[in-house]
Amino acid sequence: MKLPFVQPKMMGDMIRRQIRAVLYRDLVSTTAELAQSTGISFPTISKTLDEMNNQGEVVLTGLGASSGGRRPKQYRLNADHMTGLAVALEKDYSSYALLNYVGEVIGREKLPGVLHDGPERLTEQIGTFVQRYPHLRALTLGVPGAVNNGRVFHIPDYEKFKNFDFKALYEERFSLRVQVENDMNATVLGYHDRSGDDQNRSLVYLYLGQNGPGAGIMVNGDVVRGSSFFSGEVSFLPLYDSQNFSQAVQEPPSAQDGTERRAKLIDAMSRLVAVFTATLNPHTVLFCSTDLTERDLADVRKGSASYVPADNLPSLLVRDWEEDYFHGLNQLTIRTMLGLGID
Amino acid sequence: MKLPFVQPKMMGDMIRRQIRAVLYRDLVSTTAELAQSTGISFPTISKTLDEMNNQGEVVLTGLGASSGGRRPKQYRLNADHMTGLAVALEKDYSSYALLNYVGEVIGREKLPGVLHDGPERLTEQIGTFVQRYPHLRALTLGVPGAVNNGRVFHIPDYEKFKNFDFKALYEERFSLRVQVENDMNATVLGYHDRSGDDQNRSLVYLYLGQNGPGAGIMVNGDVVRGSSFFSGEVSFLPLYDSQNFSQAVQEPPSAQDGTERRAKLIDAMSRLVAVFTATLNPHTVLFCSTDLTERDLADVRKGSASYVPADNLPSLLVRDWEEDYFHGLNQLTIRTMLGLGID
DNA sequence: CCAACTTATTAAAGTTCTTTAATTACTTTC
DNA sequence: GAAAGTAATTAAAGAACTTTAATAAGTTGG
Structure with missing residues (x-):
């Protein structure tokens, strides 16, 4: 029952935002194009653009190409x-x-x-x-x-x-x-933006950092923060009889076979993917290139399919976390x- | 970068919705009260209310109490x-x-x-x-x-x-x-509405139905549907070395001690709560009265605290599912x- | 290079809201 | 039971948008 409502007072402000958003996206635009992509009438766009120009928020960069008529003024955001x-x-x-x-x-x-x-x-x-x-x-x-x-x-x-x-x-x-x-x-917000994908996607971004693993979660395009800002603290997930995710991933104290250790990591990751699939059913789960290789990923994909029906699995991707x-x-x-x- | 925007054309429609929403909530209201709680000016409310009255959408129920002036007309939605x-x-x-x-x-x-x-x-x-x-x-x-x-x-x-x-x-x-x-x-939507709680809460509603367990999930006030509409299929959660949630909850074929069975159920539920806490960190997790008693719930509460820090646990409630x-x-x-x- | 045609821009008129003022209908008090 | 006070309603003026029309600025083709 939420009713977002724009009072006429805020119209001017909203119009400017729309213009900024399009100008940011398209870099340079004309009055007609802005009217087109915002749905606002061109006289209003024109007037607002003038004001923004006077206030130094946008700059006139010249005239656009013509297709048989007067050439249109082109505006862009003023970088400075x-x-x-x-x-x-x-x-x-x-x-x-x-x-x-x-x-x-x-x-x-x-x-x-x-x-x-x-x-x-x-x-x-x-x-x-x-x-x-x-x-x-x-x-x-x-x-x-x-x-x-x-x-x-x-x-x-x-x-x-x-x-x-x-x-x-x-x-x-x-x-x-x-x-x-x-x-x-x-x-996760950064990935969401870079992906250019449709809005309203659900994403999980997993990172096995130094401070223990954590995840960024986005549902329907919104970041999930949780009731006590504890969301994404996946290290606590009870995935085994007597181990949680963190313990399963951690290097065990005893000397252990490398391949065995890897198998354990892969399985823990597979279970993690299964957990998210069986709860949020996200579109994509992201991993960090420092945590997993492409080969690992293939194994995780296979592994998680043993826990949930493969049709419902998210696409798995390896990403550069810092970027x-x-x-x-x-x-x-x-x-x-x-x-x-x-x- | 989503920009909800209301064009002036849609204003009239929006105004009516606002009026309906308030009238639904408050049952009966006057022009002044509607202007107050919608933020719309009273002449506009008055005019719109007149139209709605003519079209039979609202009805005039009489005059309200006065506090020293002319008594205000009271309107309510026309039930019929x-x-x-x-x-x-x-x-x-x-x-x-x-x-x-x-x-x-x-x-x-x-x-x-x-x-x-x-x-x-x-x-x-x-x-x-x-x-x-x-x-x-x-x-x-x-x-x-x-x-x-x-x-x-x-x-x-x-x-x-x-x-x-x-x-x-x-x-x-x-x-x-x-x-x-x-x-x-x-x-979960029904609970959310009945609770009267603040918008934008995150909830999980769990049901161990005949068709296998399932959960309704709400994040930030929106229902989570998932990329393939598979969200909430918690039966697949891999919570044990070799059992998923469904298997752990199901009655085992072998004859088994009743208390042992109960302990197993409680632990599975505790793990489920832990899973949601360590991912979504919801405000509340709801159970069905057919699945769990209040006593069980106390044990689940205790049990889940062994998996995640108690401060972050959601409140757990038993509900009548059908209601x-x-x-x-x-x-x-x-x-x-x-x-x-x-x- | 000019007439005919396109397209951008500017101007005017029309909507629909808000704000402010005027009027009306009650209450209260003396 | 008037007069004074208070609040609701109606009316008028103002603001900000859209729609439509008019004008200005270019293009193109003979």
């Missing part, structure tokens, strides 16, 4: 209108990506990790970017921990960040739009800049 | 404006509920089951209702099988209904708005009547 910063906080490094208003990465830096040191170091690092880039307006932080509305409240091994409210602090201090996201959630993760953070940042966030 | 039919197709019976425009059950019938006989019997049964109730406009069918857009495409044991397109046939034949939903999906199921079907019907469906 705003810049955003996407930060991945990992144990060993902080990865910073600077993004312009059209979504291009205009700078990338890896600085020392701050998770052990504490928030002060992070604030310093961010501060330098704020100084260097006066158009900085959006900041996205990816963290390996549970996040609720900009505050980290469960981050094992990095006690100094526990209960640290990134959003409150940095919005105040730097006057930026700040959002914080769990790393696997950002990753998807960074892309997810970038994506979140750009959406914020363009005003297309969740709000 | 439309009627809907919610049907649960089970093996042993077909349960029919007739609903008026304010959501009241104005008739209930249990007719013989039709699943074994085939679609003709069902068409007959429905036909009698169509004849008897000229205001019938909406039909909802609940079926124990996988459904895709009004067509059943996987319904074990009831071959005659396989690939039967309820929606196409009955919309044509009876000119009704028809929707078909899987039984467990309708059930929630029927309520879910009714709810779907009413939403369709009021134009609040998914569309």
Whole structure:
């Protein structure tokens, strides 16, 4: 019984968002094309585009090709209108990506990790970017921990960040739009965006990280956070009589045959796939290239078919985790800049 | 990057929906109250309400109490404006509920089951209702099988209904708005509505039916259908070295101690709860009173805490399955009547 | 190079909402 | 039981969109 409703007051705002979204997607567009793909009438598009041009949000790049009539003005987003910063906080490094208003990465830096040191170091690092880039307006932080509305409240091994409210602090201090996201959630979002696939898909992105395995889950196009932000903590899955997923995957203390160990890993993964198939029945399950090879994947595919009917299995893919993760953070940042966030 | 957008053309329609939704919720309301709770200006509400009154969709029930001024006109939905039919197709019976425009059950019938006989019997049964109730406009069918857009495409044991397109046939034949939903999906929806809880919750509704166990899953307030409509088929969950959920729950062929059997059931259930907690981390997991007692539930609660940290466990509840199921079907019907469906 | 044709842009008129004002219908109080 | 007060309803003015018409700017072909 949810009724999303747009009051006339918000129309102007909505129209701008639509324009931004299309301009971001198509890079360059004309009034007629925008009217076409947004469904908004061309006089309105024209008027709004004028305003956006005056405010420096879009720029006129010239005239388009003609097919027998007056040549149309072409607009695109002004790359310099705003810049955003996407930060991945990992144990060993902080990865910073600077993004312009059209979504291009205009700078990338890896600085020392701050998770052990504490928030002060992070604030310093961010501060330098704020100084260097006066158009900085959006900041996205990816963290390996549970996040609720900009505050980290469960981050094992990095006690100094526990209960640290990134959003409150940095919005105040730097006057930026700040959002914080769990790393696997950002990753699954990143894949979803890169895949270009239809909206509303269900995905599971699995990572056997250093801090124990975890999964990012997306259902019907939305990230699943869980009632206590515990979603995707697959290490606890009771998949064997006396072992959970984590224990099955972990290297056993006793010397063990390599092939046997591999078989165990494959089976655990197969069961994991079966678990998701028999619950969410997702379209795709993603693995990290650091965790599994293509050959492993084939075996997992076979293995999981012994647990659930093969017709219902998701497609399994091996991915570069870092790429998807960074892309997810970038994506979140750009959406914020363009005003297309969740709000 | 989804942008729900309301064009001015659809405003009128949206306004009516808002009014219906509030009127359904509050039963009776005045112009001022409607303007208040919808956020729409009172002249617009007034005008729309007039139209709806002329068309017989709402009725004027009198004047409200005054607090020192002119007494306000009170409107409510016209119960007779439309009627809907919610049907649960089970093996042993077909349960029919007739609903008026304010959501009241104005008739209930249990007719013989039709699943074994085939679609003709069902068409007959429905036909009698169509004849008897000229205001019938909406039909909802609940079926124990996988459904895709009004067509059943996987319904074990009831071959005659396989690939039967309820929606196409009955919309044509009876000119009704028809929707078909899987039984467990309708059930979880029914609970969600009855609970009155906040939107956007994640729920799992478990049922150890005759046709093998199944679950209805809701994430962030949306029913999860899965890529091949296989979601919730928890019987396949590999929870033990050499048994899946279904096998663990099933009565073993050998004579076995009753308490031992119970312990096994409890453990399987505990693991199931653990599986959902470590993946979706739902707010609540529901069980059927036919499957589990309150005492069992306490043991499950304890048991699952041995698999995942207790803080993250969902609340566990025992429910009357049929009640929630029927309520879910009714709810779907009413939403369709009021134009609040998914569309 | 100009007439005929296309297409973009600008302008005007029409809808439909909101906001504000005026009127009407009650209540309350003296 | 008026007069004063309060709240609902109706009416008028304003805002922001769409639709339709008019105009401007190019193309193309003889």
